[in-house]
């Protein structure tokens with residue numbers, strides 16, 4: 287597949303794929319993206335105002351949703367901008383809302399999984415007998431997140447004491 291096709295499949299508005307790497311045995315896909323030329327309006331992450339002066343560029347690696355069997359990592363080219371109000375700051379990127387190494391849609395998917403994990407836990411608690419340990423909320427969440435991230439396939443079962 288050409289980078290152009292990966293750009294369409296990835297679907298990050300305003301960004302294009304300029305390099306890709308497929309690790310077949312490791313089942314990992316890595317895409318390098320940068321802004322399209324038409325998408326050069328940079329916004330200061332401090333004050334949210336448009337700022338044009340680029341001071342430096344750098345790369346950030348984030349996890350995006352898996353593509354079929356492949357864990358997907360996106361390496362994004364980002365800019366630091368000079369803002370008269372805030373000094374030198376990172377540009378604001380709507381696709382990367384937090385400092386966590388995940389894309390927005392990855393975080394949204396984890397959020398949804400967490401909601402259903404919370405619901406599953408309620409059912410489990412109802413089922414659990416008094417003598418059995420109930421999985422903590424955190425354990426349930428981590429199991430979901432790991433499943434989603436493809437880290438492992440932890441069965442979502444209560445631990446027995």
Ligand SMILES: [Zn+2]
Nearest residue numbers: 330333369372
């Ligand atoms: Zn600013």
